[in-house]
Amino acid sequence: MTPTITVSRWLDLLQSAGCRVTAPRRAIVELMVGTSRALGPIEVYDLGRTEHPGLGLVTVYRTLEKLEELGLIERVHLPDGCHRYLRTADGHQHLLLCTTCGLVQTFAGDDLDPLTGKVASDTGFAINEHWLQFFGTCPNCRKPISTLSES
Amino acid sequence: MTPTITVSRWLDLLQSAGCRVTAPRRAIVELMVGTSRALGPIEVYDLGRTEHPGLGLVTVYRTLEKLEELGLIERVHLPDGCHRYLRTADGHQHLLLCTTCGLVQTFAGDDLDPLTGKVASDTGFAINEHWLQFFGTCPNCRKPISTLSES
DNA sequence: TTGTAATTGAAAATCATTTTCAATACAAGG
DNA sequence: CCTTGTATTGAAAATGATTTTCAATTACAA
Structure with a gap:
């Protein structure tokens, strides 16, 4: 779209x-x-x-x-x-965030359902949400001097 | 300790x-x-x-x-x-948080290194931190009426 | 068009956090 | 112990972010 x-x-x-x-x-x-x-x-x-x-x-x-x-x-x-x-984002996505410029990408991650189930039964928690996020520096912000192209 | x-x-x-x-x-x-x-x-x-x-x-x-x-x-x-x-917590831990009372437990999660490497090479990001957190309701807060025992 | 209620932006109010400052209290040395 | 210098304290003021108030404006249904 x-x-x-x-x-x-x-x-x-x-x-x-x-x-x-x-x-x-x-x-x-x-x-x-x-x-x-x-x-x-x-x-x-x-x-x-x-x-x-x-x-x-x-x-x-x-x-x-x-x-x-x-x-x-x-x-x-x-x-x-x-x-x-x-x-x-469409559907549930995991996020990858640039801590320099705030750029965000989504990525398809591991299927966390098995882990969620295990943790829930181990702890007795009712789990209803999770975050999986990576933080780092995006390709643009890694370039030291070169030309900038805005996303 | x-x-x-x-x-x-x-x-x-x-x-x-x-x-x-x-x-x-x-x-x-x-x-x-x-x-x-x-x-x-x-x-x-x-x-x-x-x-x-x-x-x-x-x-x-x-x-x-x-x-x-x-x-x-x-x-x-x-x-x-x-x-x-x-x-x-000692070492890097993933967190499980009760959204009602703020209780926090840690859990040993999947090894995220392979996923981190894959996402890094797919996106060109330099990844230096991640969060894996679950949110839910702890056993105590799930009890509707019964006696309360503080952690 | 016209009427009316939603929306706007400025200013004031509120709330969380930080800074300032004079009084206090820790702890090192006598 | 006591003295002394300095870090720390809490109250009050300052700051900064967010929310509320309100009169003027504007979208849009009739």
Whole structure:
């Protein structure tokens, strides 16, 4: 699905949820659909104002909250904080995060179901969620000097 | 190692690091050594004042910071936040966390090295850290009414 | 069009965390 | 023991992030 179609789909979903489609929301949706980096509120605010100069930080908070409610974006946890958002991947995915630029990739990992079952029966916990995440430096950020190409 | 001995060891390590051993620090150390739950600053503050009534929240922040520097405690990330601390486990461990009470258990998991290597070569990332965490409800919190026994 | 309720952004309020600072208390040396 | 220098303490103030309030604006259904 192309980014443009995804933007339309997100805006339709917003509308179906009883929200109005406004210029600030469109700007934020385009941003979140178009990036593979985990962005914090301030980053969304700064990037969003290039497209919609009057954008307010309050609107960023409110829109991110709404998109999270709709399951379109989700919070990403990194070693240094948990206030960044990323568009939700299809199905459950494991994450690989660049701790320098925030770039996120997903990868198909081991099937954790057997381990989950074993740990559950060993401990008596009812397990209902798991995280498998790798952290490192993406190819772009590993290059010391060479030309930059944005994702 | 018994809790008492661990408390002494932590206080010795603090002293070796050039810190003085004071009553507030002793109270916080005893708390962090003695619990298997991930505690946030406010919880440490409230629990700590039962033992040292004059304890200030500022001192909690400062002491937790110092214990983290010494590697005795570390930040734990949960779906709803990342501001809780837990004493560091021996060696690298995977975590199983109770989302109701904050109880943490460690478990020996799969060896992730092969997967790490595969993902690294597939993506070009330099991977230097990973998280494997399970979330759920611990046996105690699953009991609806019955008698409570604190860990 | 027009009316109305949702939405906006600025300002104020709130909450967590950090900094400042004068008073206190640890611990080394007499 | 006592003295002394310095690290530490807790209160208050400062900071920074997030949330709430509110009057003006705007989307969109009729």
